[in-house]
Each structure stands twice: as C-alpha cells, then as structure tokens.
Amino acid sequence: MFKVCIQSLFLVSQNVSLKKLNDDLDGLEKDASNDITVASDQESLENLRIQLLGKKGRLSKILGSMGSLSGSDRPVIGQRANILKNQLQGLITDRLEDLKEKALKEKISSETIDVSAPSSGIRFGHRHPLISTTEQILDLFCGLGYEVQEGPEIETDYYNFEALNIPKEHPARDMQDTFYLENNLLLRTHTSPVQIRCLENSPPPIRIVAPGRVYRRDAVDSTHSPVFHQVEVLAIDEGLDFSHLRGTVMAFLKAFFGDLPIRFRASYFPFTEPSAEVDVQWRGKWLEVMGCGMVDPAVLEGLGIDPERWTGFAAGLGVERFCMVRHEIDDIRRLYTSDLRFLEQF
Numbered sequence: 001m002f003k004v005c006i007q008s009l010f011l012v013s014q015n016v017s018l019k020k021l022n023d024d025l026d027g028l029e030k031d032a033s034n035d036i037t038v039a040s041d042q043e044s045l046e047n048l049r050i051q052l053l054g055k056k057g058r059l060s061k062i063l064g065s066m067g068s069l070s071g072s073d074r075p076v077i078g079q080r081a082n083i084l085k086n087q088l089q090g091l092i093t094d095r096l097e098d099l100k101e102k103a104l105k106e107k108i109s110s111e112t113i114d115v116s117a118p119s120s121g122i123r124f125g126h127r128h129p130l131i132s133t134t135e136q137i138l139d140l141f142c143g144l145g146y147e148v149q150e151g152p153e154i155e156t157d158y159y160n161f162e163a164l165n166i167p168k169e170h171p172a173r174d175m176q177d178t179f180y181l182e183n184n185l186l187l188r189t190h191t192s193p194v195q196i197r198c199l200e201n202s203p204p205p206i207r208i209v210a211p212g213r214v215y216r217r218d219a220v221d222s223t224h225s226p227v228f229h230q231v232e233v234l235a236i237d238e239g240l241d242f243s244h245l246r247g248t249v250m251a252f253l254k255a256f257f258g259d260l261p262i263r264f265r266a267s268y269f270p271f272t273e274p275s276a277e278v279d280v281q282w283r284g285k286w287l288e289v290m291g292c293g294m295v296d297p298a299v300l301e302g303l304g305i306d307p308e309r310w311t312g313f314a315a316g317l318g319v320e321r322f323c324m325v326r327h328e329i330d331d332i333r334r335l336y337t338s339d340l341r342f343l344e345q346f
C-alpha cells in the first residue's frame with residue numbers, strides 16, 4: 001500500500017512536470033510569436049532571439065528541466081521543443097527580413113533628393129546700383145547711336161588737363177583737387193581725357209560714351225566722395241550746334257528721369273564754349289547732375305582737327321547723382337559701404 005502510494009505520488013509528480021513543460025512551451029510559443037511580430041528594429045529582434053533561443057534562453061531552460069521526465073515523455077517534449085525552435089527561428093528570420101526592408105525604405109526615403117524642391121537658400125547676387133545706373137545711361141546713349149569707349153584711371157597731366165585746354169597754373173585746376181602720383185602721373189579727376197584719347201585714335205565724325213571711375217581730393221560728405229563715377233559723352237560731326245546738345249541732353253534726361261523738372265544753367269569749363277550745367281529738381285531742390293557744352297575749338301585745334309569743319313558737344317554725368325535721384329538715396333556714402341541690408345533693396 002505504502003509502495004503504491006509512493007509510486008502514484010511519483011506518477012503525479014511526473015505528470016505535473018510533463019504538463020508544466022507543455023504549458024511552458026505553450027507560454028513560450030504565445031509570448032514569442034507575439035514579441036517577434038512587435039519587435040521594432042533589428043537590434044531588439046536579436047535581443048529577443050537570445051532571450052528565447054539562446055544558450056541561457058527560455059527554450060534552453062525548458063529543455064534543461066526535461067531530466068525529470070520519464071523516458072517516454074522526454075521525446076514528446078524534445079520533439080515539440082524542436083518544432084517550436086524551428087518555428088520561432090522561421091518567424092525571427094521573416095521578421096528580420098521585414099525589418100531590413102523597412103530600414104532600407106526609410107534610408108532611401110530620407111536620402112531622396114527632390115530635384116523640384118525650392119533651393120535651400122543659395123543667395124544670388126545682383127548688379128550694384130551704381131553699375132546698373134551706368135548701364136542704363138549707356139543703354140540710352142547706345143540707342144542714340146553712341147559707342148562705348150573706356151580710358152585709363154591713371155592718367156598723364158596732358159590728357160587730364162593740358163589737352164583739355166587747362167594749362168598749368170590755370171585756375172580751373174583748382175576746381176578739381178587732384179591726387180598726383182609720381183612721374184607726372186595722376187588719378188584722373190574726370191572722364192573727359194577719354195575724349196582726347198578717342199579723337200586721337202579715330203578722327204570725326206565720332207559719337208562716344210565713356211563710363212569710369214574718377215578721383216578727387218574732396219572732403220567726404222553726403223553728396224561727395226573722393227572716388228566717384230562719371231559717364232563722358234562726346235559727339236563731333238559737321239554742323240552740330242547747341243540745339244543738338246540741348247536736344248540730346250533733354251531726350252536723355254527725360255528717358256532717364258521721366259517728368260522731373262530740368263534746367264540748363266550757364267557755366268564755365270575750359271574745354272567747352274559755351275558751357276552749361278544741368279540740374280534736376282529733386283525733393284524741392286535743384287541738384288546738379290551734369291556739365292556740358294560745345295567742344296572748345298582750341299581743343300580740336302590741339303588735336304589737328306579743323307574746327308571750321310567739325311563741331312560738336314560734350315557732357316560729363318555724375319553717375320552717383322543719377323543713382324541717388326533714381327533710387328531716392330539720401331547719402332552717397334551708402335553706395336560704398338557694401339552693406340547688404342542696403343544693397344539687397346535694389
């Protein structure tokens with residue numbers, strides 16, 4: 001009786017072990033397939049694989065307790081564990097493929113370049129207002145048949161003064177305080193020397209416009225700078241008189257300024273006779289924008305050009321003034337400070 005009891009007790013304990021291992025395998029199967037499907041990346045899937053199927057994982061633990069089973073139960077659990085192991089391995093492999101594909105897709109979409117997207121802020125520059133003003137001035141004269149010419153900024157005394165009928169000791173030299181260099185050279189004080197260079201190179205008839213930088217030892221204030229820009233105009237032909245000068249200047253100024261009031265004022269320049277200065281009315285005041293006149297016969301004679309046959313007119317425009325009026329700029333110094341907040345407005 002006692003033996004039977006021990007035996008039946010033993011049987012009971014054996015049955016419990018089998019059932020428990022089956023339950024453990026059920027639990028493992030359920031948890032594992034759930035956890036595998038929700039693993040969100042390759043790393044957590046690998047950790048999960050180690051937890052489930054690794055040497056110290058849940059399945060190994062279950063197999064490790066098989067020792068208490070009867071010889072006939074052991075293969076039952078062993079077989080089931082093997083099937084489960086393969087099944088989980090398969091699920092893990094499938095999930096791994098899915099995750100790899102998902103990661104690849106994410107990488108591709110994060111690296112995709114949308115060639116149609118607006119640019120991410122490459123800033124484009126544009127012409128400086130002084131350059132664009134010069135271009136507009138040249139354009140208008142080119143439309144009247146003038147050709148663009150240029151001359152050097154470092155000039156000789158001859159081209160800057162003498163050939164323009166401004167001999168040494170002439171008081172007109174005081175009108176243009178000059179930066180002198182060595183060897184009788186200087187920084188040109190105006191673009192008028194280009195008149196002489198052009199007439200030397202090509203005899204009349206001639207119609208040219210010459211843009212460029214000029215230099216004077218002026219005190220700096222809101223309308224003066226030691227470096228500024230001019231455009232020189234020269235037309236020499238047979239039969240040109242003051243009406244041609246006036247007509248050309250008026251047509252040009254009207255095209256540039258529209259309806260701003262314009263006035264001619266008698267003036268004096270050594271290289272023109274008669275001479276005039278032209279003002280435009282801006283903000284209720286007259287602002288001088290150019291000098292002009294009929295080319296003085298002495299200048300033509302000095303170049304071997306017969307003033308009885310050839311006559312013409314010349315003008316010198318201050319580009320800064322044109323630019324300031326056009327764009328409502330009140331201080332010339334703004335044009336030279338390279339302040340992008342200012343320049344970006346144009």
Ligand code: DAH
Nearest residue numbers: 190272291292293314315316
């Ligand atoms: N060169 C003169 C200046 O800078 C401006 C000027 C006046 C130019 C009369 C001319 C002209 O061609 O005819 O002050």
